[in-house]
Amino acid sequence: xxLQAEIDGETLIITASGRRIDAAGAIDxxxxxxxxxxxxxxxxxxxxxxxEFVDSSGLGxxxxxxxxxxxxxxxxxxxxxxxxAKVFRLTRMDSVFEIRKxxxxxxxxxxxxx
Amino acid sequence: xxxxxxLNASYERKTEADTNLEHNLELRLIFRSEPLxxxxxxxxxxxxxxxxxxxxxxxxxxxxxxxxVMNNIVEHAYVGDRSGxxxxxxxxxxxxxxxTVIDDGLPMPDGNPPMGKKYDLYCPxxxxxxxxxxxxxxxxxxxxxxxxxVGNRNYLTFLLNVERAILTS
Numbered sequence: 001x002x003l004q005a006e007i008d009g010e011t012l013i014i015t016a017s018g019r020r021i022d023a024a025g026a027i028d029x030x031x032x033x034x035x036x037x038x039x040x041x042x043x044x045x046x047x048x049x050x051x052e053f054v055d056s057s058g059l060g061x062x063x064x065x066x067x068x069x070x071x072x073x074x075x076x077x078x079x080x081x082x083x084x085a086k087v088f089r090l091t092r093m094d095s096v097f098e099i100r101k102x103x104x105x106x107x108x109x110x111x112x113x114x
Numbered sequence: 115x116x117x118x119x120x121l122n123a124s125y126e127r128k129t130e131a132d133t134n135l136e137h138n139l140e141l142r143l144i145f146r147s148e149p150l151x152x153x154x155x156x157x158x159x160x161x162x163x164x165x166x167x168x169x170x171x172x173x174x175x176x177x178x179x180x181x182x183v184m185n186n187i188v189e190h191a192y193v194g195d196r197s198g199x200x201x202x203x204x205x206x207x208x209x210x211x212x213x214t215v216i217d218d219g220l221p222m223p224d225g226n227p228p229m230g231k232k233y234d235l236y237c238p239x240x241x242x243x244x245x246x247x248x249x250x251x252x253x254x255x256x257x258x259x260x261x262x263x264v265g266n267r268n269y270l271t272f273l274l275n276v277e278r279a280i281l282t283s
């Protein structure tokens with residue numbers, strides 16, 4: 001799983017370029033996320049548009065990525081594919097993460113800024 | 115005894131399938147119980163099932179269930195230094211895919227597949243669960259879940275309902 005990070009305004013956007021986050025890649029994913037989110041903006045967004053498959057180990061790694069964030073940082077998820085969205089829905093993890101499409105306005109940030 | 119009845123059941127399905135080409139599907143895979151081997155097996159299965167024109171959503175459910183079942187075998191049945199193989203049979207059934215997954219690892223706890231955990235997710239971030247979702251997902255997505263321990267082997271059987279274009283046309 002390759003992760004690319006870029007800073008867009010006040011948000012660190014991490015884009016996953018692999019097709020899957022599964023049991024075979026969960027630990028690497030979590031470690032890579034820790035390195036990328038250790039410093040930088042408090043708002044972190046993980047773009048999963050290219051990820052077609054997440055199993056429960058992969059889901060656990062995404063949850064762990066949020067739990068290991070330094071205090072005060074938040075993680076939101078962008079552009080879930082249908083199968084990945086289903087895993088989040090069935091486990092009700094969609095209630096834990098802010099999930100949105102990358103084109104949508106982040107109203108919280110807009111309200112906070114104004 | 116139980117094993118025979120299971121094998122007979124899948125044989126009957128095969129016979130039925132032979133008489134109707136639309137239903138003719140039989141897939142068998144044997145591979146090492148390792149995470150990367152599971153990933154390769156899934157790629158192989160999904161590729162083989164490609165000609166069925168399954169809905170995207172069904173493909174996702176099939177891959178997810180098989181991944182969870184096999185990951186559980188890797189992590190729990192062959193826990194620690196144990197190693198072995200996983201054998202997977204998939205055959206076309208009237209309402210989907212009938213699957214049998216066999217391993218020589220430890221038996222299921224309490225002799226049954228776990229029910230799946232229900233988590234309270236309204237908790238501090240640090241208390242959120244990072245695992246234990248597998249059986250809840252499996253039970254949500256399969257029908258006719260069966261489990262038998264025969265000798266030193268586990269036999270897990272289930273039906274995956276899929277809306278196959280070929281079968282419904």
